[in-house]
Every structure is written in C-alpha cells, then in structure tokens.
Amino acid sequence: MSRSPRLSAALLTAPLLAFLLLSFVAPIGAFLWRAVSDAEVAAVLPRTIVALAGWDGAAAPHDAAFAALVADLREARAREATGPAGGIARAASRLNADRPGLRGVLPMTARRVAAPFDGPARDAVIAISAAWADPETWGAIRRAGGPLSSFHVLAALDLRRDASGSLRALPDDQRVFGAVLVRSLWIALLVTGVCLALGWPLAWLAATARGWAATLLLGAVLLPFWISLVVRTAAWMVLLQREGVVNAALGAFGIGPLPLMMNRFAVVLAMVHILLPFMVLPLVAAFRGLDPRLPRAAASLGASPWRVFRRVTLPLCLPGIAAGCILVFIQALGFYVTPALLGGPGDQMLAWFVGFYATRSVNWGLAAALSLLLLVAVGVCVALYGRLAGFRRPGAA
Amino acid sequence: MGRGVLWAAGLLVAAFLLAPILAILPLSFSAGSFLFYPLPGLSLRWYRDFFGSDFWLPALWNSLLIGGAAAGLATLLGVPAAFGLWRLRGAARAVVLGVVLAPMVVPVIVVAVALLLAFGPIGLVATHAGMIVAHAALGVPFVVVTVLASLEGFDAVQLRAAAACGAGPVRAFFRVCLPQIFPGVAAGAVFAFATSLDEVVVALFIAGPAQRTLPRQMFAGLNDSISLTTAAAAAMLVAFSVVLLLVVGWLQGRARR
Numbered sequence: 069m070s071r072s073p074r075l076s077a078a079l080l081t082a083p084l085l086a087f088l089l090l091s092f093v094a095p096i097g098a099f100l101w102r103a104v105s106d107a108e109v110a111a112v113l114p115r116t117i118v119a120l121a122g123w124d125g126a127a128a129p130h131d132a133a134f135a136a137l138v139a140d141l142r143e144a145r146a147r148e149a150t151g152p153a154g155g156i157a158r159a160a161s162r163l164n165a166d167r168p169g170l171r172g173v174l175p176m177t178a179r180r181v182a183a184p185f186d187g188p189a190r191d192a193v194i195a196i197s198a199a200w201a202d203p204e205t206w207g208a209i210r211r212a213g214g215p216l217s218s219f220h221v222l223a224a225l226d227l228r229r230d231a232s233g234s235l236r237a238l239p240d241d242q243r244v245f246g247a248v249l250v251r252s253l254w255i256a257l258l259v260t261g262v263c264l265a266l267g268w269p270l271a272w273l274a275a276t277a278r279g280w281a282a283t284l285l286l287g288a289v290l291l292p293f294w295i296s297l298v299v300r301t302a303a304w305m306v307l308l309q310r311e312g313v314v315n316a317a318l319g320a321f322g323i324g325p326l327p328l329m330m331n332r333f334a335v336v337l338a339m340v341h342i343l344l345p346f347m348v349l350p351l352v353a354a355f356r357g358l359d360p361r362l363p364r365a366a367a368s369l370g371a372s373p374w375r376v377f378r379r380v381t382l383p384l385c386l387p388g389i390a391a392g393c394i395l396v397f398i399q400a401l402g403f404y405v406t407p408a409l410l411g412g413p414g415d416q417m418l419a420w421f422v423g424f425y426a427t428r429s430v431n432w433g434l435a436a437a438l439s440l441l442l443l444v445a446v447g448v449c450v451a452l453y454g455r456l457a458g459f460r461r462p463g464a465a
Numbered sequence: 466m467g468r469g470v471l472w473a474a475g476l477l478v479a480a481f482l483l484a485p486i487l488a489i490l491p492l493s494f495s496a497g498s499f500l501f502y503p504l505p506g507l508s509l510r511w512y513r514d515f516f517g518s519d520f521w522l523p524a525l526w527n528s529l530l531i532g533g534a535a536a537g538l539a540t541l542l543g544v545p546a547a548f549g550l551w552r553l554r555g556a557a558r559a560v561v562l563g564v565v566l567a568p569m570v571v572p573v574i575v576v577a578v579a580l581l582l583a584f585g586p587i588g589l590v591a592t593h594a595g596m597i598v599a600h601a602a603l604g605v606p607f608v609v610v611t612v613l614a615s616l617e618g619f620d621a622v623q624l625r626a627a628a629a630c631g632a633g634p635v636r637a638f639f640r641v642c643l644p645q646i647f648p649g650v651a652a653g654a655v656f657a658f659a660t661s662l663d664e665v666v667v668a669l670f671i672a673g674p675a676q677r678t679l680p681r682q683m684f685a686g687l688n689d690s691i692s693l694t695t696a697a698a699a700a701m702l703v704a705f706s707v708v709l710l711l712v713v714g715w716l717q718g719r720a721r722r
Contacts, residue, residue, distance in 0.1 A: 069689050074552075074553070074557075076549075076634070077548075077550075077551075077552040077553045078549060078553065078557060078561075079548040080545040080546060080548055080549030080550070081544070081546040081549040081550060081553070081561050081565075083545065084543060084545070084546035084565065084605065084609075085546070085561065085565075087542050087601075087602070087605075088564055088565065088567075088568075088602060088605070089564075091580075091598045091599065091601070092567065092576070092602045093564065093567075094583070095576075095579040095580050095582065095583035095584075096571065096575060096576065096579040098579070098582065098583055099575070099578060099579035099582050099583070100579075102582075123493065123581070158718065164526055187708045189697060206647045266478045266481070267470050269474035269475040269478060270475045270478040270479060270570060272471060272472075272475070273471060273472065273475035274475075285479060287477065288482055288483055289479075289482065290710060291482075291483065291486070291698065291706070291707065291710060292482045292483065292486060294659060294704040294706040294707075294709060294710045295486060295702070296662065296663045296665075296680050296701055296702045296706065297484070297663060297665065297680075297700045298663075298665050298680040298683050298684055298687075299680075299683070299700075299702045299703060299706075300486065300686070301700070302484065302489070302687055302691070302696075302699050303485035303486055303488065303489045303682060303696065304485055305687060306488070306489050306492065306500050306589060306691060306696065307485055307489075309500070309691070311499065311501065311504060312501060313488055313492075313500065314500035314504065315499075315501075315503070319513070341485065344478070344481075344482060345482075398570060402572025402573065402574070402575075404572075404573070405665055405666060406683065407685055410685075411605075419574035420573060421576050422575065423574055423577070423578065423669075423670070424577055426578040426581065426670075426691040427577040427578075427581075427670070432582065435578055436594050437615060439572075439574075439575045439578065439579075439611055442572055442575065443571065443572070443575065443599060444572075444573060446570060448572070450570055464691055
C-alpha cells in the first residue's frame with residue numbers, strides 16, 4: 069500500500085467528485101441561486117434603481133427617477149443595437165412576473181424615448197404609458213433592484229411585497245402554489261399509503277414463501293421495477309383511455325365509456341403501480357430480518373394476534389417500513405411524466421410547474437424557487453430516512 | 466384461513482403489477498390499428514413500421530449509444546471512487562458518499578432544468594455529449610453502490626499480500642481485486658445503462674431532435690393519439706428490461722458464489 073492510504077483513497081474519488089461537481093452540483097447550485105438573485109432589471113435600469121433609493125412608495129416618484137429611466141433605456145437600446153440583444157426583454161419579463169402587463173410597457177417605452185422629445189421626462193414617459201403614473205410599477209422596479217431578493221421565494225409561497233415594502237398574501241384568486249404544494253404532498257402521501265397497504269401482503273408472502281413461489285413473487289415485483297416508467301405510464305394510457313382496453317371491455321357489458329383518464333384517479337393508480345416495488349423490496353428485507361420465534365413467543369405468552377402485531381412485529385419491522393414509505397414518498401413528490409400524461413390540469417404536481425416556468429414562461433427565478441421548495445421537502449425526508457433507516461445499508465436499488 | 470386471505474391479497478397485488486404490462490404486449494402484434502381486444506388478427510406490421518420509420522430507429526440507436534456511453538463513463542468514474550470510498554472512514558466518507566448519492570434523491574426535474582440552464586451557454590444542449598454527461602451523472606450512484614456492496618465481500622488482506630509479492634497498487638487492483646468484484650462492476654454498469662434507457666425527463670429538456678431517445682420518442686407519441694407503433698416500441702423496451710433484469714440476476718448469482 070502507498071504511504072498514505074487515506075490520501076490515495078481520497079484521490080481515487082477525486083475524478084468522480086470533480087465530474088459530479090461540474091455536471092451536477094454546480095448546475096443545480098447556479099440554478100437555485102436564481103431563486104434569490106435578481107439581476108435582470110439592474111442590468112438595464114441601474115440609474116433608475118439608484119434614483120428610487122429614497123422614494124417612499126406612496127405616489128409616483130420624483131422627476132429625477134423619470135430622467136434616470138429615460139437615460140437608462142436610451143443607453144440600453146444603444147447597447148443592444150451594437151451588442152447582444154435581449155437585456156430589455158429579460159428585464160421586462162422579470163417586471164412582468166411582478167406586475168402582469170409590464171412585459172410590453174418597458175420595450176415600448178424604450179423604443180419611444182429613443183427619439184428626442186421636448187419638455188420634462190415625466191410627462192413624456194407617462195404619455196407613452198399610464199403604467200408609469202402607477203407607484204406599483206416603480207415599486208416593481210425597486211423590488212427587482214437586486215442583487216438579492218426574496219421576490220421569487222415569496223411568489224412560490226403566494227406572498228409578495230407591495231410598493232411600500234410590507235408583506236402581503238396574494239388575493240385568493242391569484243394564489244397558485246400553496247394549492248400546488250398541498251396537492252403534491254397529498255398525492256405523494258396518498259400514493260405512499262396505498263403502496264404500503266398493497267405492498268404489505270405481497271412483501272409478507274415473498275418474505276415467508278419458499279422455493280419457486282418466493283422467486284415468482286419477487287420476479288413479479290422486480291420485472292415492473294426494471295421496465296421503463298414511460299412504458300408503464302403508456303400501458304395505463306392504453307388501458308384507461310376513452311377507446312382503451314378497459315372501456316372496450318366495459319362496453320361489452322353495456323357500461324361506459326367511463327372517463328378513466330386525465331383525472332386524479334389515473335395519476336394515483338399509475339404512480340402506485342410505478343412506485344410499489346420501492347415499497348415491497350424494503351418490506352421484504354424487513355420481514356426477512358424478523359426472527360419468527362419472537363411473535364410466536366409473544367403469542368405463547370398469551371398475547372392476542374393484534375397485540376402481537378402491535379407490540380412485537382410492527383416495532384421490529386418499523387425501520388424497513390419507514391424506509392419504504394420515505395423512498396416512495398420522495399420519488400412521488402418529484403413526479404413529472406405520469407401526471408403530465410395521465411392527469412388533467414388540476415392534477416399537476418410541483419415538478420410540472422418547475423418545468424413550465426423554466427421553459428414555457430421563461431421565469432427562471434420562480435422555477436428555481438419552486439425547485440427550492442421541492443428540495444427542502446425532499447431534504448427533510450432524506451434526513452428522516454437517515455435517522456430511521458440509517459445510511460449504512462446500500463439500499464434496495 | 467388468515468393465510469388464505471394473505472395469499473389472495475398478495476396474488477392480486479402481483480397481478481396488478483404485471484397486468485398492465487402484459488396487457489399491452491399482445492396489442493403490438495395486432496393486425497388492426499386499434500388499442501383494444503379482441504385482436505382482429507396477428508401481424509408484425511407495427512414492428513415493420515418501427516424499423517422502417519425515420520424517427521423510431523434513430524431513437525433506438527440514440528438510446529443504445531447514449532446509454533452505452535453513459536454507462537461506460539459512469540463505470541470508469543464510479544469504480545475507482547467506490548474503491549476509494551471503501552477505504553475512506555469518518556467525515557470524508559460521509560461527505561463523498563453524500564455527493565455521490567445525491568443524484569438518486571434530487572428530483573430529476575430539478576436536474577433537467579438546471580442542466581438546460583448550465584448547458585445552454587457552453588453549447589451542450591441538443592448534443593449527444595450533453596446527454597451522455599447528464600445520464601452518466603444520474604447513473605453513477607448505482608455503480609458506486611453496487612461496487613461498494615461487492616467490495617464488502619472482498620478481503621483487504623489480499624491487497625497487502627499482493628504488495629508483499631511486489632505488485633504495485635494499480636497492478637494489485639487489476640490482478641487481485643477487480644477479478645473478484647467483477648460481477649458487481651458489471652451489474653453496476655448494467656444499472657447505469659438501465660437508468661439511461663429509462664430516463665425521459667432530462668431528455669425532454671436538453672435533447673434536441675437528433676438526440677431523441679426511445680422513451681423520449683414514446684413520450685412524444687403519447688401526447689396525441691397513441692399509435693400501435695408506440696406499443697411496439699413499448700414492447701421492445703420491455704424486452705430490453707427483461708434482458709437487463711436477467712443479466713443482473715445472473716451477475717448477482719455469480720457474485721454470491
């Protein structure tokens with residue numbers, strides 16, 4: 069062995085660590101940073117943000133802020149005419165996330181103030197759009213002044229700050245993410261519960277059966293475990309769709325067609341099917357580790373079957389049960405494909421909104437804040453798993 | 466009586482696990498073009514359609530290429546790391562293990578969106594290299610865990626014996642350790658390949674039309690009306706999975722011996 073075995077051991081892990089740092093840790097870190105950083109508006113409107121520093125937020129700001137806005141927008145347009153474009157659009161998109169409607173106002177104002185005009189900047193700017201007379205517009209600019217802000221994280225929690233800076237809950241009709249978070253947790257919890265209820269008898273049989281019966285039962289768990297998630301979701305679509313296998317069979321009896329897809333039922337059913345092996349495998353390990361003499365001893369001492377279960381079997385298997393539940397819950401919480409394909413608009417989970425805000429609405433800050441929410445939930449579960457099941461076992465996968 | 470109820474419940478759950486998969490396999494051999502029973506007749510037309518298509522066949526090659534390369538990269542990086550981790554103790558081990566296992570627990574949507582953002586400026590979006598790197602990162606924890614598990618059964622004294630016989634550490638690893646843990650290494654590589662073959666969310670976000678993998682192409686086919694070619698593709702992915710499951714089962718049987 070080399071002189072310092074610890075050093076050489078650490079060196080052996082270095083290439084993988086470097087690889088994961090570059091391909092996994094750093095990208096995720098940079099993405100999550102967007103949840104708290106706020107640089108798009110400051111890049112375009114630096115003078116305006118300085119001019120708004122002492123503003124009280126009650127009425128539209130003083131003339132200097134309007135003059136700064138005009139100067140900033142002229143410079144930004146001149147920069148984009150020669151250099152890389154998109155800065156104004158990004159700033160407009162960021163302001164739009166705060167005050168819907170501003171996406172168009174900022175580029176239009178930039179275009180119109182580029183030409184020289186007479187009179188005070190205030191009148192000219194307000195003449196272009198009445199939005200500039202609204203203190204909330206300026207409040208949005210100041211809130212987006214950066215370099216750090218709680219705006220996206222607050223938005224992910226259905227909260228916002230008004231122009232004067234105090235925290236407000238959004239009006240009921242604009243609240244989205246509280247419901248999404250509750251829905252995601254609820255679906256994950258429901259799937260975990262159903263998996264436990266269905267997985268228990270199968271795992272018990274697989275753990276106590278002998279010979280080929282045990283092999284077949286474990287095979288029934290392992291085969292779906294290995295089959296692609298998309299394939300299994302597709303199988304459920306084929307079964308459940310309007311002209312699908314189940315409805316065709318029901319039609320033969322004069323029933324239906326029933327709307328079996330694009331609803332919560334289909335999402336939960338397919339998720340249970342996909343995640344059930346993650347529950348069964350730890351349960352099998354837990355049941356196999358149970359000394360069969362212990363429940364028997366309890367029974368021979370006069371405990372009723374229910375008491376044996378509650379006082380002996382359950383406590384002994386609890387780490388395995390907890391491991392299975394947490395494993396299923398963590399994965400269920402992050403599901404994307406299955407709800408997207410089998411669910412309706414009201415069945416989409418946090419992951420879908422992360423994807424939506426990252427690509428379709430290009431609101432990286434909100435996507436990052438929602439991811440942060442998801443990661444916090446997963447982190448709590450992982451910590452629980454570490455406490456209950458320990459990290460020493462390599463795990464079922 | 467309790468035993469009978471337990472068997473009935475357990476078998477029902479096993480049927481629930483297998484039935485959806487078994488239900489779609491015969492449909493891919495249908496002579497008609499509808500997704501329900503009874504089949505109007507048997508034919509291979511949907512498989513001919515699959516192999517004659519301009520997008521399914523490239524998707525198959527993409528899956529094999531990206532999966533193979535990602536599994537290779539994950540194994541190349543994961544085996545030495547597992548060997549190092551096996552000898553690390555204390556806080557260093559916990560930290561390294563934490564980083565290495567993180568891709569298993571971080572929701573894949575977060576990885577996909579983060580990589581889209583990070584790979585954009587460096588030109589890795591819509592490239593095979595980008596997909597291979599991403600899938601290798603997702604597959605590497607399985608390699609490390611599997612190899613670590615097989616190292617548990619390896620007696621470290623043999624390495625000292627090899628050193629006493631004059632073998633350098635590299636030679637000792639390749640000649641003494643690797644042959645004994647090889648089933649674990651191979652199983653880890655298969656796990657990593659299967660991870661890539663399964664993966665669709667990262668592919669949705671960072672793959673371009675030229676990198677579409679089989680699951681990604683299936684996902685596209687599932688959004689509108691499902692064709693029976695999609696069922697044929699699903700059947701082929703099932704066949705792949707069965708082969709991979711059997712290979713891993715065989716490797717684990719060898720490791721136990």
